Amino acid sequence: MPRRTFWKGYLKLSLVTCPVTMTPATTESERVRFHTLNRQTGNRVMSQYVDAVSGKAVKEEDEVKGYPRGEDDFVILEDEELDALALESTRTIDIETFVPRAEIGWLWYDKPHYLAPDDKIGEEAFGVIREAMAATGTVGIARLVLYRREHAVMLEPRGKGIVVWTLRGGEEVRAEKDYFGGLGKARPDAKLLKLVTTLIDERTKDWDEKMVDDPVQDRLVEIIEMKKKGKKPARKKAEVADEAPAGNVISIMDALKRSIAAEKKR
Incomplete structure (x- = not known):
């Protein structure tokens, strides 16, 4: 190609x-995209800018960019000025x-x-x-x-x-100290650190593009192909999410040991 x-x-x-x-x-051209339709007619719904006060449609040549300097007060910038x-x-x-x-x-x-x-x-x-x-x-x-x-x-x-x-511009990246600055500086327990390192080792693999595949996208393609053929796609039962633990019932040490044991079995 x-x-x-x-x-x-x-x-x-x-x-x-x-x-x-x-x-x-x-x-993003390979992503499944949808059009919004009128259910009654099957026709596509078109979006259009309308005047916020009069409610009338605005012609494309009358659309301009404005920077707010007060309530309902804008500095107008023409395309030529921006270019x-x-x-x-x-x-x-x-x-x-x-x-x-x-x-x-x-x-x-x-x-x-x-x-x-x-x-x-x-x-x-x-x-x-x-x-x-x-x-x-x-x-x-x-x-x-x-x-x-x-x-x-x-x-x-x-x-x-x-x-x-x-x-990204400097105004787009937020300062991390505003979010991490209040976190404690104490180092974690050495034994816990060793267990988590072991768990990481068990789960470490070479990078594969399949790791970022989107299963929802694949399922959407299947549904669309079935509907093209006039078939009704089977509905999957919604999986019940695991309930969040009510509190720290199990100690971190026990949880890590069980996790490592489960990884070795897997």
């Missing part, structure tokens, strides 16, 4: 430039800085994209930049306009290519 191009431009490091293409690394904010970085990924790979926590990662050279001539320059980052354990930081806004992006070498991650 031919590779679909989402973005074309240039990768630049100082005076070294090469043409590149970029494609989102993830997709003109960061035009310089729309077609060039200019690597400004390099950062040790381990210093950027995964909380900052937003959307991944595959970056590849666009022609044979550019492969050498692309490969040199990629291998140099891999050898030094660094990632590149640049800025780029994607999805109608400018993002900080991280370039990470991966195999024969580079993964470009859009990064």
Whole structure:
């Protein structure tokens, strides 16, 4: 299947430039999607913006973006004004800085994209930049306009290519000290720690993509195929969830020992 191009431009490091293409690394196109229908007619239901006061439909050309500055008071921003904010970085990924790979926590990662050279001539320059980052354990930081806004992006070498991650802004990542700061600093009991480590060892496996399969998605596909054939899908009995324990009846030590014994039997 031919590779679909989402973005074309240039990768630049100082005076070294090469043409590149970029494609989102993830997709939701395989997910089961539904349309909302009118049960009476079977026709699709269409959504439409309406004026909050008059209740009348708003034409597409009359829709504008507004930033609230008070109750029922907005600063209106036209599309041309938004598009003109960061035009310089729309077609060039200019690597400004390099950062040790381990210093950027995964909380900052937003959307991944595959970056590849666009022609044979550019492969050498692309490969040199990629291998140099891999050898030094660094990632590149640049800025780029994607999805109608400018993002900080991280370039990470991966195999024969580079993964470009859009990064979340500082205002999007909450400070962990606000949530973990009040937790106790005491270290857990050494015996308990050893038992949990044993339990982890028993459950450790190599990564497999099947670990993130969605059984609900698979069941939906089965139901849809049966209904296409005019068959009525069998209803599964709802499983009763285990009741939460009323209190800490069993000690953590006993619970861990029983868990390890169960793992060995399994």
